[in-house]
Amino acid sequence: MNVSTADPAPSTRPSPRSVRARHALMRTAERLYAEHGFAGVSMRMIREAAGHRNNSAVQYHFSSRDDLLQAILEHHAAAIERHRARLVAVLEERGEVSLREWITCVVAPGIEHHIELGTPSWYGRFLAQAVVEPGLREHARRVYTSTPSFQRLDRLRPAAPGRGDDELTERHAAMVRLLLVHMSADLETELAAGQAPPDEAERAWRRLGDNLVTAVLGLSSALLSQ
Amino acid sequence: MNVSTADPAPSTRPSPRSVRARHALMRTAERLYAEHGFAGVSMRMIREAAGHRNNSAVQYHFSSRDDLLQAILEHHAAAIERHRARLVAVLEERGEVSLREWITCVVAPGIEHHIELGTPSWYGRFLAQAVVEPGLREHARRVYTSTPSFQRLDRLRPAAPGRGDDELTERHAAMVRLLLVHMSADLETELAAGQAPPDEAERAWRRLGDNLVTAVLGLSSALLSQ
Numbered sequence: 537m538n539v540s541t542a543d544p545a546p547s548t549r550p551s552p553r554s555v556r557a558r559h560a561l562m563r564t565a566e567r568l569y570a571e572h573g574f575a576g577v578s579m580r581m582i583r584e585a586a587g588h589r590n591n592s593a594v595q596y597h598f599s600s601r602d603d604l605l606q607a608i609l610e611h612h613a614a615a616i617e618r619h620r621a622r623l624v625a626v627l628e629e630r631g632e633v634s635l636r637e638w639i640t641c642v643v644a645p646g647i648e649h650h651i652e653l654g655t656p657s658w659y660g661r662f663l664a665q666a667v668v669e670p671g672l673r674e675h676a677r678r679v680y681t682s683t684p685s686f687q688r689l690d691r692l693r694p695a696a697p698g699r700g701d702d703e704l705t706e707r708h709a710a711m712v713r714l715l716l717v718h719m720s721a722d723l724e725t726e727l728a729a730g731q732a733p734p735d736e737a738e739r740a741w742r743r744l745g746d747n748l749v750t751a752v753l754g755l756s757s758a759l760l761s762q
Numbered sequence: 763m764n765v766s767t768a769d770p771a772p773s774t775r776p777s778p779r780s781v782r783a784r785h786a787l788m789r790t791a792e793r794l795y796a797e798h799g800f801a802g803v804s805m806r807m808i809r810e811a812a813g814h815r816n817n818s819a820v821q822y823h824f825s826s827r828d829d830l831l832q833a834i835l836e837h838h839a840a841a842i843e844r845h846r847a848r849l850v851a852v853l854e855e856r857g858e859v860s861l862r863e864w865i866t867c868v869v870a871p872g873i874e875h876h877i878e879l880g881t882p883s884w885y886g887r888f889l890a891q892a893v894v895e896p897g898l899r900e901h902a903r904r905v906y907t908s909t910p911s912f913q914r915l916d917r918l919r920p921a922a923p924g925r926g927d928d929e930l931t932e933r934h935a936a937m938v939r940l941l942l943v944h945m946s947a948d949l950e951t952e953l954a955a956g957q958a959p960p961d962e963a964e965r966a967w968r969r970l971g972d973n974l975v976t977a978v979l980g981l982s983s984a985l986l987s988q
Contacts, residue, residue, distance in 0.1 A: 661896070665894050714940060751984060
């Protein structure tokens with residue numbers, strides 16, 4: 537299939553070649569956004585860095601910049617969902633769940649995903665920008681919290697005294713989300729800058745995971761037991 | 763003084779009119795960045811929204827986009843510094859400081875600044891984007907933590923068991939900073955969208971301040987007593 541002469545709307549069943557080209561654009565865009573910021577990257581820079589000479593190469597695969605940004609978010613959310621589904625299934629099997637186990641099930645899937653991505657990765661810094669971008673923040677939140685495994689996890693949540701207060705419940709959830717997103721972006725930045733040797737990357741991610749579980753447990757206990 | 767014929771480098775003693783024009787550009791830029799994102803705003807949009815017809819109006823006051831962004835950060839940091847200096851002086855007078863009082867001195871100055879700004883404000887969403895922008899994040903961090911009052915506050919810090927671990931100490935500080943920055947941006951977004959009546963804004967900010975002190979206290983106790 538020749539991309540330049542094909543219909544600009546992708547068919548419902550894209551060819552393997554088209555899927556590869558789409559993923560290559562997503563990876564290139566993610567890296568450029570992570571390194572230069574959302575404001576520092578044009579669609580043209582993405583196209584050129586991905587090796588396309590055809591002016592409409594990005595438009596062929598993505599209807600807009602937002603469509604591209606959302607595709608990157610959804611790609612990673614799907615990978616994290618697979619990790620979480622496995623962990624939730626273990627908790628469901630057992631029935632009784634402690635607050636620490638429950639929080640681990642919130643924190644660990646993102647950490648496992650980062651370990652799989654290897655070093656350097658760009659997703660953490662990409663996501664940290666996406667969640668503060670006015671036009672994207674709501675979409676970014678929904679992509680990660682409306683998944684089946686998150687809904688199953690919600691039903692396993694240990695009772696907490698403060699849960700009747702909607703504002704506090706929502707605020708608590710927001711605090712947890714932003715700790716995960718931005719602390720992961722921080723570690724990714726350090727690892728990418730070579731401030732930690734690559735072979736230590738996995739240990740560094742697990743240490744961050746442990747710190748996050750401890751921090752979220754302390755924060756949750758204090759905030760929800762008021 | 764006629765701006766269009768003046769030397770492009772601002773003199774060390776700018777005229778009152780030049781100071782006003784500079785501040786007007788900063789306020790306009792901050793609002794546009796907050797509403798449309800760093801990627802959605804050009805220097806031209808800022809100039810036009812601020813009512814300048816002269817193409818070089820922004821360049822006359824700011825040598826670059828980064829210079830403009832840094833000036834906005836420094837303007838707010840100076841206001842927050844005044845609040846913190848007053849609070850630190852009270853603690854210094856007393857000598858003995860509890861962890862809750864110490865954390866209040868970290869949290870409250872930003873909350874007071876937001877109350878002073880009124881509703882709608884744009885600074886919170888501006889700052890949340892600045893701290894994840896690759897070229898700006900280090901500068902944004904330094905502007906807020908290298909101030910005299912922060913250094914005085916650091917000397918009053920109650921001893922914590924985990925303080926020997928440099929990685930954990932730095933990670934803890936990063937968690938606290940991002941809770942303050944991003945939770946403030948969240949509340950500012952809600953208030954600006956009219957999800958809370960304007961006369962409730964002050965109470966909403968104080969409630970966020972209380973929640974943050976409680977959350978940071980719980981997080982700090984858990985993380986630093988490991």
